[in-house]
Amino acid sequence: MSSAAHEVTRLASRSRVTHPAPGRDLDNAEAAAAEFLRSLGIDPDDPATPDLADTPRRLALAYDELLDVPEFDFTTFANTEAYDELVVVGDIAFQSICEHHLLPFVGVAHVGYLPADRIVGLSKLARTVDHFARRPQTQERLTMQIADLLEEQLRPRGVGVVLRAEHTCMTLRGARSPGTATTTSSMRGHLREHPAARAEFLALTRPIAL
Structure with a gap:
């Protein structure tokens, strides 16, 4: 390693910031979302409201995105x-x-x-x-x-x-x-x-x- 590279290594320090979490099951989340809506009197399978058909899947994906914890390197000098x-x-x-x-x-x-x-x-x-x-x-x-x-x-x-x-x-x-x-x-x-x-x-x- 060159002296310059050694100096950069000495000055910079990285620590990985993580968030251990259980795996996601989007199929199960979608089924639960559909049941949740039905329990509130909203039937996603009702032919009279066809735009609701994909709502359980969209709801599961939306919360999956909102709760996706990003890992990153906390870099100090x-x-x-x-x-x-x-x-x-x-x-x-x-x-x-x-x-x-x-x-x-x-x-x-x-x-x-x-x-x-x-x-x-x-x-x-x-x-x-x-x-x-x-x-x-x-x-x-x-x-x-x-x-x-x-x-x-x-x-x-x-x-x-x-x-x-x-x-x-x-x-x-x-x-x-x-x-x-x-x-x-x-x-x-x-x-x-x-x-x-x-x-x-x-x-x-x-x-x-x-």
Whole structure:
């Protein structure tokens, strides 16, 4: 190995982020979806509503896509420049499924950290959000899982995560309160212990008026 290649190997580190899950059975999911619809008085085999014939299959495929958790490499690099200010990636669009009603919640994530010895490829912050969002979730747990992975992989001086989302389980049913948003946060290390650092991070995650 050349000295240049050896240096790249020394600086870059990859850790595979996975989500072990049982195999999918789309045929069984389709049959269950058809039975679910019939139980609600909707017969997908009714000749009077031919457009419903493929709905059970479409429903199974839609949830298969929504709940397909992507694996990825969390790539970090040595902080050779000794950068010691906040790194924040904001407005990361995400969608997830409420574990209580299996209805979507959709929003944006703001993810940041105070580097120590290592920094991360910026796209990996967005991939981290997507990885944990692609499963039946609560927004509170999702927020903490993102922060946990950053702490585990980077060992930074601080981590901040803010999520804002609209939950269709509240806007389309139940309270039926359209336009409401839920905000959750998780602050770790320096961003939790020092009010000025916390305030700086929160200021960077606020929408910018154009």
